[in-house]
Amino acid sequence: MEKARGRTVARASCHRAEENATALASGNVAPSPSSRCSASGCARLRAAAGARLPCIARGGPATALRRSLAGAALAGALAWGSPARAAETQSLAEAGISPDLAWAASQLIPSPTWHLYADDTRFGLRWQLTPLLYSFGRNRRLSPWRSLLAEPLARHAGALEIHVTPEYLFSGAGIEDHVQLTGGVRAYFPLLHRGEYLSCSLGGSAFTLGGEVAAAYEAGLYTLFGVIGVQVAYSPTRALRGTTLTLNLRYF
Numbered sequence: 323m324e325k326a327r328g329r330t331v332a333r334a335s336c337h338r339a340e341e342n343a344t345a346l347a348s349g350n351v352a353p354s355p356s357s358r359c360s361a362s363g364c365a366r367l368r369a370a371a372g373a374r375l376p377c378i379a380r381g382g383p384a385t386a387l388r389r390s391l392a393g394a395a396l397a398g399a400l401a402w403g404s405p406a407r408a409a410e411t412q413s414l415a416e417a418g419i420s421p422d423l424a425w426a427a428s429q430l431i432p433s434p435t436w437h438l439y440a441d442d443t444r445f446g447l448r449w450q451l452t453p454l455l456y457s458f459g460r461n462r463r464l465s466p467w468r469s470l471l472a473e474p475l476a477r478h479a480g481a482l483e484i485h486v487t488p489e490y491l492f493s494g495a496g497i498e499d500h501v502q503l504t505g506g507v508r509a510y511f512p513l514l515h516r517g518e519y520l521s522c523s524l525g526g527s528a529f530t531l532g533g534e535v536a537a538a539y540e541a542g543l544y545t546l547f548g549v550i551g552v553q554v555a556y557s558p559t560r561a562l563r564g565t566t567l568t569l570n571l572r573y574f
Contacts, residue, residue: 421471425574433571435489439564446502448489450572455483459512471574478517478548481510491531504529508540510548518547527555529562536562542570549573 432447455468459480468476477483487504506527514520523542528535536559544551551570557563 425471428573431571434569436567437491437564438567442493444491444493446489446491448487448502448504448568450570451486452483453486455481457481459516474547474549474573475516475518478510478521478544479512480517483508483510485525485527487527487529499532502529502531504538506538506540508542517544520545521548523551523553529557531562534559534561538566542568544570547573 429449429451432449435446435448437444437446452468452470452472455472455477457466457468457472457476457479459478460466460476466476472481472483484507485505487506489502489504491500491502493499504527506525508523508525510517510521510523512521521544523540523544525540525542527538527540529538530536536557538555538557540553540555542551542553549572551572553566553568553570555566555568557566
């Protein structure tokens with residue numbers, strides 16, 4: 323009877339000590355004096371009970387483990403808090419880019435073109451400007467509008483753009499046969515990795531050359547963040563009927 327009573331007392335005392343350690347680890351409440359159990363006290367109780375009871379003593383290994391776990395949980399909560407939100411806000415911030423010397427230099431890089439007519443082939447160089455672009459593939463919390471300058475992700479992740487394309491042709495009788503001006507609308511669609519690896523475009527345009535005005539339809543395929551691409555345009559207008567191949571070199 324006395325040995326059984328010792329086991330009961332030991333288990334109750336160490337159970338209170340375990341509750342006390344849990345409360346200390348979580349930081350919710352302070353332990354009561356009656357529930358404190360020192361390492362030597364638990365050892366004496368275990369010896370009196372004659373059983374292998376776990377000793378959850380103040381400062382013992384189990385308490386240290388629980389405190390470590392509680393600390394890790396608290397650190398995780400803090401990491402998920404304001405720093406994570408700040409990083410997310412920073413990643414969603416606008417690019418903050420504007421027309422500068424780098425943009426102007428990139429606009430001066432021409433794209434070579436080949437105009438294939440029924441009885442002639444003409445070589446030319448063209449430059450592209452974007453007065454207005456609406457990107458529907460970007461994060462909705464960012465502005466979808468771009469003017470003159472559009473970063474590759476805004477364009478090739480999915481966008482609609484109005485473009486103006488001046489071009490110089492190297493063969494022709496007069497100046498009106500050397501300069502072609504094109505304006506149109508083009509839509510971009512991502513194919514691989516949000517358009518960074520591969521994207522395509524469809525569009526329509528109107529252009530003037532040699533005093534004639536014609537319409538054209540085009541399709542394009544782009545890679546390497548849209549820097550390099552191939553465009554194929556076809557004009558059904560009788561005076562300027564033909565196909566145009568363009569090696570598109572463009573960043574902004």
